[in-house]
Amino acid sequence: MIAFLLKRLMNAAFVMLAVAFLAFMIFRFFGDPVEMMVNEQATQSDRAELRERLGLNDGLLTQYARFVGSAVQGDFGISYRNQQDVMTLVAERFPATFELVIVATVLSLIIGVPFGVLTAVYQDRKLADGLQIGSIVGVSLPSFVVGILLILVFSVSLGWLPAFGRGETVDIGWWSSGFFTDSGRAALILPSISLSLFQITLVMRLVRAEMLEVLRSDFIKFARARGLPLSVVHWRHALRNCLMPVITLTGMQIGNLIAFALVTETVFQWPGMGLLFIQAVTFVDIPVMAAYLMLVSFIFVLINTLVDITYAYVDPRLRSEVAVKGGSAHGH
């Protein structure tokens, strides 16, 4: 077990180093950092001096080591645009994105699981067909189109729900939460629906596939033979047996949702990390881009590693098989 753990951690560290290398390359070679920092009137010698001070004349490996060194301490430098410490900026935005992602995840389970069971159980009926088609439509609708439509209908035409922002937030330490105010909760509804749509269909399809598998198993046949009501067989015995993969998938998708939230955040002007990132892209604010890339990848790798380790703990057979599953379930 210890060997497996070590190997898995080493692997995660390697991946993070590689991501850091990518972030570093963007930071170093996407535009000239000096040109981005100096103002128009700066002279050649000003530029040379700044170049020296930033250490851009050192060897590439030295610079990379320094980049990783400060990244580990959470230091990504100063935002070119806001002139603020990048990690503070990103950290301020993290709660907004995280709450959105959590609500979207919960939604996807609440809606996706029952619908998945229905499509599996009533395989040949109209309802199941309808849900199946619905799930394909769900993955085919671009989330920005869904967002625009939701705004058009529920904010502009009906005036029921806010079209942008988080509403009032409440600070708990450094965490700012929108869960505790009416306007905060109202603001969450449309963005989380638009973000969860894809995830709902993903959960639904997975539940359906797993259910079909389980329903063929002997133990279900046995339960039926015992004369248990069908609803109990389906919703209790069968469903329980396919929850593990659903939970795994949901966990692994959290990283993806965080990243994909940037589209939702753009449409709803949701003040999360994704909006920060998109604005950084338009303003060529490289330190922010690099920090966001590193942070999201870190969450990704962390979740995957945890999932692998948990699996290995639960099922010792997997320990010998070190082939990393990685984030094989990646969405769009």
Added chain:
Amino acid sequence: MKLESRQFVASTALLLACTAGHAEVLKWGANRDIGSLDPYSYGDSFTINVLNHTYEGLVRYDKDLKIEPALAVSWEILEDQITWRFKLRPDVTFHNGNSFTAEDVVASLQRVSHETSPLKGNLPAYVSASVVDDLTLDIVLNGTYPLLLNDLTNIHIFDKQWLVENDAELPTDIGAGTEGYATYHANGTGPFIVESRQPDAKTVFTVNPDWWDTPAHNLTGFELLPVTSAATRVAALLSGEISFTNDAPVQDLPRLEAAPGVNVLEGVDLRTVMIGMSYRDTLDNGSDNPFKDLKVRQALYQAIDMDQLQKKVMRGKSRNAGAVVAPPIPGYTESLDERMAFDVDAAKALLAEAGVPEGFEFDFNCLQDGLVNEEQICQAIASMWSRIGLSPRLDVAPRAVQTPKRTNGQADVYTLGWATLPMLDAYSPLLQIFHSKEGNSGVFNWGDWSFPELDELVQSAGAELDLDKRLAMETAALQIVKDELIMLPLHQQPMAWATTEAVTDMPLFPDNKPRLWFASMQ
């Protein structure tokens, strides 16, 4: 843990009660965020305008845009003609309680004119400042200069002690790898106090109960909420999530006007939109530069159908311009404002005369986040130019990406809007755009042209204290701009603000600067 959460719920309830009790918090949905809380850190009018609610200058514009005393009560020019003596307002305090003195002004002037300050060009004539007594100071200029007061309207005054205590006497320098304290803290003398700030999300201002002036507003504070997407901003206004926007998209005005509970305020901005061209020997792709020929510039001019542009892209809300400054700006005359006719055949003939009948390729550099409907203007103009045989390559990108290209001469043709702020005088574009590039002059002369005759007129206007003589020189210089078509004027762009009906008074100013200290709410 339990206890904490209970306290927290209680504080939430309290918070809700507070916000319900005070309806006079104005929610300002802007099209972008301010760059920083430090007015000297970012050479950008919007940031300075917003921060003017917290920081003030020695003088300010009144409701009619005439200069009136603010932190200074009176001033005179001493005998040497280059020293200005200001008497300061007594009993003014900063938000932190420190009292306002001449020391503060000197420290602020030194800070803004420091060589690393992006705003040093806004105070071009400044040489030094010295304290005479607690409430008197002298400012020494590099020569006779008529426009110092205009410049000073936008030089915000900091508290010296606060700057020193927080090690913020110099403008923020990213190169040093440190954040400036003033980037995320503010301490001015103005009508509103910065309570909190979350970049790109929300900046909260509360009213300053100790303001020296009698408030003409009834707000208890305001929130600046950047909503970059125009459509979202309109949706937010319609649903009442914001109560004011200083940028209502022109295409959505009919819809907003028709909506119950929304008021639209419209006017023509002072900002004149122009097209500039490179005057270098070669274009960015290395080929010879045809724009050096006046005939080519005129062909570009006459190929643009301004009436269509005005009607379609600007929804009839803009004002077509022949001069590079708007009518209310001193130095403007009506004869400057006549436009050359739109004439495709003449334009084609001019290209042929200039030896480029088949047209040529060039970059057309536009901003995604610049002027009103800039992307559409550029597309429409590019399409008009391609109809006389030219091949413009449209390059639309955010300001941050385009500005380096523009200043480095990599933009063959580009757009520029100039409102003459904060000077409100034709001297501003003449010096900053049309003058040859040298020192503080011609900072925005991105095409790198040089017209010595114009330079001379601008320099003598800059030292002329007699108003009529100075304006005559400025008009003569503007005539050269027009004759040589140094830049092609397009229009004064429309400005449109919108408020919900909760806002009862929101005076619209031709400089497009919201002054919430004149606003009232129900």
Added chain:
Amino acid sequence: MAIDVPVLSRWQQSDLWWSFQQRPSAVFAVVLLAVVILTSILAPWITPQNPYDLAALNLMNSELPPIWLDGGEYPYVLGTDVQGRDLYSAILYGSRTSLFIGALSVLLALSVGLTLGLIAGYYGGWVDNAIMRLGDVLLSMPFILIAILISAVAVQMLPSHLRESLTSLILVVAIAVPSWVQYARTVRASAMVEKGKEYVQAARLIRVKSWRILLHHILPNTLTPIMVAATLNFGLAILSEATLSFLGVGMPSDQPSLGTLIRIGNQYLFSGLWWVVLFPSIQLCLIVLSVNMIGDWLRDALNPKLR
């Protein structure tokens, strides 16, 4: 690449045709996709305007509503946008761009993925290790993030006179880079199984070149799952391109793809120009929907467990 006879016969045995006929949604999707592909290929001959030609646009004709509404004008059947761009033409040309980028990125990802996967599985050792580690790194960053970074960085670094011609190719690469890993993993797994089998050992003994073994024996065995994945990824690629363009890091506004048209239309959401955002959105949804329906049908039809 020629497909061997055994593959073809396997196809016939898999009663694909039968399941196709049993599934109205699949028939619908295939017909729909065929119409979309055909019209976008024929776009230059069946549209009144080339929306990419600036000289063809005229402000005179801007903001016309669809022809069945008051003020609609022939030939602008679906109306025009604010630049006088005919929406029907713009949608067909935009679909062309979207389909082109989608298809090319899938092909690129396929060829890279298959090649690297085969090499990794067949040779094993450090080659395998290096390739799969690279894949791990790519999969540890969200798909959309990689695509945004590549296209934003690359487009900004291009000199402007190359940008016009290269933007779509950059998007192809941006979408392909994060998606080849999936193919590589599938192929690698099957290559590892197949290489131990007797027929491959036999081929090795008679000194058949290794690339021939890879191409003729191992690759065909993995085609079924790869085909399903590629179809679904085609839909995903089109969606990704649209998302990038919507976010402003994709196709520019003078060469609009469907995503760009929606981004532009979104600015006029409240100005009464609903057709500018609605029609491109419908077209985009229909394309992705039909591709996904085909992919879904293929997966069900080729998966014996679900029949």
